[in-house]
Amino acid sequence: MATMNMIQAINSAMDVMMTRDPDVLVFGEDVGYFGGVFRATEGLQKKHGLTRCFDAPIAEGGIVATAIGMGAYGLRPVIEIQFADYIYPAYDQIVSEAARLRYRSAADFTAPITLRTPYGGGIFGGQTHSQSPEALFTHVAGIKTVIPSNPYDAKGLLIAAIEDDDPVVIFEPKRLYNGPFDGWHEKPVEPWSKHADSDVPDGHYTVPLGKAKVVRPGSDVTVLSYGTMVHVALAAAAHAGVDAEVIDLRTLVPVDIETIVESVTKTGRCVIVHEATRTSGFGAELSAMVQEECFYHLEAPILRVTGWDTPYPHAFEWEYFPGPERVAKALKRVMEG
Amino acid sequence: MNAPIKNTVSLSLRIPEPKARPGDPIDFSGLNVPPAGSAPRPDTRANAFQVRDLAFTLIRVLDEAGKAVGPWDPKLSSALLKSGLRTMVITRAYDDRMYRMQRQGKTSFYMKCTGEEAVASAQALALEDDDMCFPTYRQQALLIARGYPLVDMMNQIYSNEKDPVKGRQLPVMYTSKKHGFFTISGNLGTQFSQAVGWAMASAYKGDSRIACAYIGEGSTAEGDFHSALTFASVYDAPVILNVVNNQWAISSFQGIAGGEESTFASRGIGYGIPALRVDGNDFLAVYAATKWASERARANLGPTLIEHFTYRAAPHSTSDEPSRYRPAEEAKGWPLGDPVERLKAHLIALGEWSEDDHKALEKEATEVVRAAGKESEAIGTLGQSRPSVKEMFEDVFKETPWHIRRQRQEMGY
Ligand SMILES: Cc1ncc(C[n+]2csc(CCOP(=O)(O)OP(=O)(O)O)c2C)c(N)n1
Ligand SMILES: [Mg+2]
Numbered sequence: 001m002a003t004m005n006m007i008q009a010i011n012s013a014m015d016v017m018m019t020r021d022p023d024v025l026v027f028g029e030d031v032g033y034f035g036g037v038f039r040a041t042e043g044l045q046k047k048h049g050l051t052r053c054f055d056a057p058i059a060e061g062g063i064v065a066t067a068i069g070m071g072a073y074g075l076r077p078v079i080e081i082q083f084a085d086y087i088y089p090a091y092d093q094i095v096s097e098a099a100r101l102r103y104r105s106a107a108d109f110t111a112p113i114t115l116r117t118p119y120g121g122g123i124f125g126g127q128t129h130s131q132s133p134e135a136l137f138t139h140v141a142g143i144k145t146v147i148p149s150n151p152y153d154a155k156g157l158l159i160a161a162i163e164d165d166d167p168v169v170i171f172e173p174k175r176l177y178n179g180p181f182d183g184w185h186e187k188p189v190e191p192w193s194k195h196a197d198s199d200v201p202d203g204h205y206t207v208p209l210g211k212a213k214v215v216r217p218g219s220d221v222t223v224l225s226y227g228t229m230v231h232v233a234l235a236a237a238a239h240a241g242v243d244a245e246v247i248d249l250r251t252l253v254p255v256d257i258e259t260i261v262e263s264v265t266k267t268g269r270c271v272i273v274h275e276a277t278r279t280s281g282f283g284a285e286l287s288a289m290v291q292e293e294c295f296y297h298l299e300a301p302i303l304r305v306t307g308w309d310t311p312y313p314h315a316f317e318w319e320y321f322p323g324p325e326r327v328a329k330a331l332k333r334v335m336e337g
Numbered sequence: 338m339n340a341p342i343k344n345t346v347s348l349s350l351r352i353p354e355p356k357a358r359p360g361d362p363i364d365f366s367g368l369n370v371p372p373a374g375s376a377p378r379p380d381t382r383a384n385a386f387q388v389r390d391l392a393f394t395l396i397r398v399l400d401e402a403g404k405a406v407g408p409w410d411p412k413l414s415s416a417l418l419k420s421g422l423r424t425m426v427i428t429r430a431y432d433d434r435m436y437r438m439q440r441q442g443k444t445s446f447y448m449k450c451t452g453e454e455a456v457a458s459a460q461a462l463a464l465e466d467d468d469m470c471f472p473t474y475r476q477q478a479l480l481i482a483r484g485y486p487l488v489d490m491m492n493q494i495y496s497n498e499k500d501p502v503k504g505r506q507l508p509v510m511y512t513s514k515k516h517g518f519f520t521i522s523g524n525l526g527t528q529f530s531q532a533v534g535w536a537m538a539s540a541y542k543g544d545s546r547i548a549c550a551y552i553g554e555g556s557t558a559e560g561d562f563h564s565a566l567t568f569a570s571v572y573d574a575p576v577i578l579n580v581v582n583n584q585w586a587i588s589s590f591q592g593i594a595g596g597e598e599s600t601f602a603s604r605g606i607g608y609g610i611p612a613l614r615v616d617g618n619d620f621l622a623v624y625a626a627t628k629w630a631s632e633r634a635r636a637n638l639g640p641t642l643i644e645h646f647t648y649r650a651a652p653h654s655t656s657d658e659p660s661r662y663r664p665a666e667e668a669k670g671w672p673l674g675d676p677v678e679r680l681k682a683h684l685i686a687l688g689e690w691s692e693d694d695h696k697a698l699e700k701e702a703t704e705v706v707r708a709a710g711k712e713s714e715a716i717g718t719l720g721q722s723r724p725s726v727k728e729m730f731e732d733v734f735k736e737t738p739w740h741i742r743r744q745r746q747e748m749g750y
Contacts (some may be wrong), residue, residue, distance in 0.1 A: 031587065033354075033662055034587070034661060036664045037656070051350045054352045055352075057595065058526075058556050059560065061560055067440065085523070085524070089526075123444035126445075126506055126510070127505070129523070186636045278740075310733050313728075314496050315719070315723040315724065316504060316726055316728075318731060
């Protein structure tokens with residue numbers, strides 16, 4: 001056991017898997033000698049060698065395409081896209097290729113690749129270092145989409161993803177790398193070391209893909225969230241004085257429908273929170289599922305609290321970010337309904 | 338049937354590495370610097386294959402003594418040289434101040450172009466003012482040379498009430514159509530091929546303006562670079578395709594972009610695009626190469642690729658710490674020197690400039706930048722002043738649709 005922040009936990013997951021399996025290798029822009037712009041791959045090249053953790057040319061499409069080729073050979077590449085905002089040149093390779101290799105070849109070829117990418121706002125990164133494009137991936141058949149919210153899960157989910165035989169895209173909430181940011185941006189962020197989920201085993205373990213976690217049991221309303229918004233939802237519940245049951249989805253596809261249905265059936269109310277833009281966001285899918293599965297238990301309309309339908313603006317970061325005030329307002333509203 | 342051929346050795350994967358890392362002595366031994374004046378200057382009607390050698394040499398005009406030599410000497414007036422020097426010195430002073438302001442917490446982010454000032458400064462003078470540039474974040478000297486107010490650049494950096502892009506963009510992502518400066522994208526490479534489209538439009542309309550595109554050597558790996566070359570070549574677009582090879586892409590040396598196998602200029606030849614490889618720290622060489630390329634473009638002879646061989650003396654950005662991946666002394670040891678020092682030495686060699694003149698210019702530059710800084714900071718730095726929050730919801734579309742209007746109202750605006 002060690003105390004790790006999220007970056008250290010992610011680093012440890014790759015380290016453990018590179019040690020166990022010579023077919024695991026890591027590449028991406030600036031990940032080699034330098035160790036990545038967020039330091040997630042620090043020390044991996046030194047420890048495991050030049051050919052197992054190396055820099056890639058600035059060509060996201062090329063990074064994903066070569067990972068697919070390596071996967072087809074039998075390796076398990078773990079690739080980093082430096083920011084989720086820069087994933088789009090790779091979109092064709094992910095959507096048309098990685099996602100469909102298994103299907104179109106009747107499992108003759110597969111793409112056992114893991115793509116890690118920092119996402120989300122709150123770092124004054126403007127429109128090109130803040131986006132949350134998860135719904136562009138959950139919409140595609142054949143990709144698993146994972147979003148951790150703490151160091152323990154980040155490591156366990158990443159190891160599970162590397163061992164998974166299908167392509168997995170992991171969006172890492174960069175605002176959480178150093179501490180459980182809860183949206184009260186004027187308060188200093190606590191370091192992870194003060195948080196129970198920073199107790200991380202040094203060795204191998206997994207957090208299964210497709211399993212959500214109830215992070216706060218409650219009886220009034222179910223809050224569905226993931227990534228940074230899990231911590232915001234917890235802060236909002238405290239702020240609103242509402243006994244919310246906060247669920248951290250952890251995997252968006254395949255989503256843990258059982259945990260969702262069980263909770264909403266119990267509470268009869270549901271608020272969905274994500275940082276991504278609202279229109280066609282993953283919240284729309286969740287809302288439809290809850291409506292289909294829990295309609296007769298619902299006592300109020302399902303509400304969504306999301307980023308606005310605009311690009312992420314530099315100077316209005318905290319007006320854009322769906323912080324605890326906005327979430328608390330929705331919690332109160334849904335309790336009135 | 339033939340017997341199967343087997344490899345006699347097992348395959349191995351090569352990963353390129355730079356010659357020197359932190360702690361190593363700097364090593365530029367692989368760098369071949371031909372003497373100034375040694376590259377021939379062909380007629381602008383030559384094709385890519387006739388000028389092939391220019392993609393592998395370095396076009397250099399300023400010699401070690403600061404004299405302009407050889408066929409590429411553009412023979413510029415001293416007034417023009419002084420104007421170029423002034424742009425470079427102001428750009429450097431501007432970069433220093435804004436970098437400092439970021440360090441003091443007055444904005445979120447900044448990027449310098451230190452060591453690379455000659456590229457944009459010389460090109461701004463070699464181009465017409467209404468030619469359209471598609472810059473990266475390291476061509477701020479274009480705006481400065483074209484007279485864009487420093488205070489507006491700073492207002493953008495502070496996202497304050499007078500920010501021309503209304504608080505929406507990361508610092509240094511300027512825009513000014515009026516100054517032929519296309520809005521900068523944070524996404525690398527995308528604009529390189531857009532510039533080709535602009536040039537095609539200019540040709541379609543029978544206009545006289547040309548486009549000037551920029552990309553870093555690291556970003557030439559992106560597909561957009563290759564689209565740009567294909568389209569420019571197919572349609573003979575009136576565009577100058579600049580690759581600024583400053584040796585580094587954040588922590589990746591130019592070998593990661595394929596610079597060890599062949600020069601970046603030589604990429605053009607495969608597309609049939611004439612290509613020049615230029616000493617990017619030599620103001621005169623950059624100017625002359627740009628003139629050659631612009632003459633070709635204006636005469637309907639199509640695109641030219643220029644590789645500017647230079648060195649990123651500054652950190653990548655305020656978020657970077659280069660001593661973690663390259664020797665700290667590398668910038669000082671760069672064999673092609675500093676562009677400001679070299680143009681200064683040239684003016685002195687011409688008898689047109691003195692150390693005192695230079696000190697006075699530096700002082701003036703600092704003053705000009707400080708005055709603009711005071712003006713902008715009086716409006717406000719990041720967080721002290723900003724446009725109305727309403728601006729967050731504007732310009733997503735020309736007319737704001739109901740759902741965005743509703744969100745704006747929910748925000749209370
Ligand atoms: C599509 C895309 N991928 C990655 C990045 C992150 N990034 C920003 S600058 C940079 C390095 C660019 O290097 P180069 O093209 O050589 O330009 P330089 O910074 O040296 O001027 C990287 C990887 C980005 N902005 N856009
Ligand atoms: Mg570069």
